[in-house]
Amino acid sequence: MDLLPTSEQDEIVSTVRAVLADRHQLGEPLGDELWSAAAEQGWFLIGLPESAGGVGYSIIEESLVMRELGTACAPGPFLATVLAAHVAALAGNAELTAAIGAGSHRVALAERLDPERFAVQDLPGASLVLVVDEAGIRVVDAAHVSASAVDSIDELVPVAYTDGAITGEPLAALSGDDAIDVLLDGALLVAAGLAGLAEATVTQSVAYGKDREQFGQPIGAFQAVKHRCADMATRAEIASCQVAYAAITRRDRRDDAAFHVDAARIVATRAAIDNSQINVQNHGGIGFTWEHTAHRFVTRARVWSLRLGSSASHQSSLLARSAAD
Amino acid sequence: MNLDFTPDEDAFREEARTWLAEHLPAGPRPPEGDEMRAFDLAWQRTLYDGGWAGINWPVEFGGRGLTDIQQMIWYEEFARAEPPFTLNNSCTFVGNNHGGPTLIVSGSDEQKAFHLPKILRGDVVWCQGFSEPGAGSDLASLSCRAEIDGDELVVNGQKIWTSYAHVADFQELLVRTDPSAPKHKGISWVICDMRTPGIEIREITTMSHVNDFCEVFYDDVRIPLTNVVGQINDGWRTAMSTLSFERGTAFMADQVELAAVVERLIDEARTRTGPDGRRAAIADDEIARRLATARAEVTALRAMTIAGISRVLRTGVPGPEGSMVRLFHGELHQRVYQLALDIIGADALRLTSIDGHGNWTGPYLQSFAYTIGGGTTDIQRNIVGERVLGLPRV
Known part of the structure; x- marks a missing residue:
């Protein structure tokens, strides 16, 4: 029993951090350089076995990468691209898997907006779309998807709504248990991204609490601010620990994995949304400006929280399950 | 990263489950007084006889020297057995989780040899003597005085929120031994025998209808200097080590x-x-x-x-x-x-x-x-x- 990362996993995290620090600036759109670096580093295939053309690590390493993308508040269709590679690999489409891994495709994410329409994230610049609906999960050519852009709550995550269904022959498709499997990994990766966001807001609030002075002292000395920071840190830590636990249950294909992924999603959503909101409050007037980056975490947390279901959908499924082992 | 238990840990769980099924006492636990004390101590004695006392205490002090993982497995099995009482409410809690561990870290050889076996065997009840009416969150401002007189400390003052003081044999007591030093520097951690003359205990009824919450008054209570744990005037450090157990596994x-x-x-x-x-x-x-x-x-x-x-x-x-x-x-x-x-x-x-x-x-x-x-x-x-x-x- 050991919930801490191995030294190899720690190294993966430092490498991802270094790449992001070098090629990503908070508040800037996704650059080609970061996308190519991600492909070179194997981020899109990190969790797939070598037999499926993958890097040969597991969902644990995959979730560590996604967590860092959350921490950096990096925009870009990383989640859907990683999951499209899962779908392609499980569907036996080796060519597509390899192309996604090489960074040749940016994959948009289409989920139900209502019974008729889909909401699509990251469509501009995408060559493929990952479609999630009641039939399962499939990868289609972006040419099949006609959608009208709407103003996005997060300017760096473009959003478009379709007029109707998404049709067209899929390049890879999963249904039944295979689809459930990929969606479970997807929900865990969403939780990891949310846990990263939650942690990033702690860093931002604590730095400001030490730096900003009022009444002749750093505001972080005041309990009103200090206690909010302590709560933020606790929520972020709880989320990270549960994400790590759930990732191990998925890697090991344990029977209680779905239970733990639900739990991870619930605590991580709460951590990311609450923390990002309180982070604005901790910054006062400057936190309310467009120029400051605090709002980036607020809107990104909302976007992540609505990927592949919601906290509420995971609450329903968690309560319906039998107790964990 | 793994969630696997070792074969030893699995065997430990099995052993604990079987033993608990046979030995867990029937409830209900008596709500107060000597009957409650007897119930809690009898359970501690049963644990001791079964080899389950001090699971994560070092072997040299009578524990089993097992890991916190095994300690957690024990608690999981205890909860699974649907016990008629809560370990956190037991009057053996302070001895097992505060007093005992503090003596292990900071006590003298004589203190360890005298007290640790009694705690594990369920012979004694320990209580805490930290808070005072004027020293709650600001614990270091405590003012219960102890003056050195020959080879004894003479204690005068008051403690409060002391659970189970009325049924306790010993107390982990924080006293001010140097009023002229900065507030964190003049405190000592001493073992107080609750039967010493000059101690008066009054029960306080809690909002949950329990009478085990007490205040304790000290009137020229004489405690041998050999009962100081750690160095005299260095009790804050000893106390912090005690509290770190609370934030650890207690x-x-x-x-x-x-x-x-x-x-x-x-x-x-x-x-x-x-x-x-x-x-x-x-x-x-x-x-x-x-x-x-x-x-x-x-x-x-x-x-x-x-x-x-x-x-x-x-x-x-x-x-x-x-x-x-x-x-x-x-x-x-x-x-x-x-x-x-x-x-x-x-x-x-x-x-x-x-x-x-x-x-x-x-x-x-x-x-x-x-x-x-x-x-x-x-x-x-x-x-x-x-x-x-x-x-x-x-």
Whole structure:
């Protein structure tokens, strides 16, 4: 029993951090350089076995990468691209898997907006779309998807709504248990991204609490601010620990994995949304400006929280399950 | 990263489960006084005879020298056995989790040899003597005086919020031995024999109808200097080492138990009629959401506890999780019992005892202690803010 990362996993995290620090600036759109670096580093295939053309690590390493993308508040269709590679690999489409891994495709994410329409994230610049609906999960050519852009709550995550269904022959498709499997990994990766966001807001609030002075002292000395920071840190830590636990249950294909992924999603959503909101409050007037980056975490947390279901959908499924082992 | 138990740990779990099934006492636990003391000590003695006392105490001091993982497995099996009492409420808690561990770290050879076997065997009850009427959150401002007179300390003053003082044999007592030193520097940690002349104990009734909460008055109470643990005037450091146990494993039993309580509550919500008077309580959306959140939170609390154990096993040093576990657990414990009262409907009118399977209102009233005792949640937040996040003090 050991919930801490191995030294190899720690190294993966430092490498991802270094790449992001070098090629990503908070508040800037996704650059080609970061996308190519991600492909070179194997981020899109990190969790797939070598037999499926993958890097040969597991969902644990995959979730560590996604967590860092959350921490950096990096925009870009990383989640859907990683999951499209899962779908392609499980569907036996080796060519597509390899192309996604090489960074040749940016994959948009289409989920139900209502019974008729889909909401699509990251469509501009995408060559493929990952479609999630009641039939399962499939990868289609972006040419099949006609959608009208709407103003996005997060300017760096473009959003478009379709007029109707998404049709067209899929390049890879999963249904039944295979689809459930990929969606479970997807929900865990969403939780990891949310846990990263939650942690990033702690860093931002604590730095400001030490730096900003009022009444002749750093505001972080005041309990009103200090206690909010302590709560933020606790929520972020709880989320990270549960994400790590759930990732191990998925890697090991344990029977209680779905239970733990639900739990991870619930605590991580709460951590990311609450923390990002309180982070604005901790910054006062400057936190309310467009120029400051605090709002980036607020809107990104909302976007992540609505990927592949919601906290509420995971609450329903968690309560319906039998107790964990 | 792995969730696997070793063959030894699996065998330990099996052994614990079998033993508990045969030895767990029938309830209910007597609510107060000498009968309660006898019940708690008899259980401690049963543990001792079965080889289950001091699971994570070092072997040289009579413990089993096992890991915190095994300690956690024991608590999980204890909770699974549906015991008629709560370990955290036992009058053996301070000896097992405070006094004993403090002596192991800071006590003299004589102190260890005299006291540790008695604690493990269930011969004695220990209580705490930290808080005073004027020194609660600001513990270091305590003013209970002890003056050196020959080879004795003479204690005068008052302590308060001392659970089980009225049935205790010994007390871990913080006294001011140097009033001229800065407040953290002039404190000593001493072992006080509760039968020493000059001690007067008054019981305080809590909001949960329990009378074991006491105040203790000291009038020229003479304590041998050999009862000082650690150095004289260095008691703050000794006390902090005691409190670090609280933020470590002392409340693990309670966390494990809370997970079992949430499962029981989900069962209750499936069988009890909900607020609309027709469907089961669990069909109510708000109750369902809160139950799901509680289930997710106790699950995540366990993950955080395991992360803390992992760090201690790997590095020997507690990480940030330790301080956060207390804070999160105390408030979660309260939320769970608040939710319980919303689920049981009119049955919430009936007062129950504070522990025992299937009781809700007593534990609800008792839950208010969880964000006050052992340092209020306000102090816990200061600790996380200052020691973990490095935010400045006022």
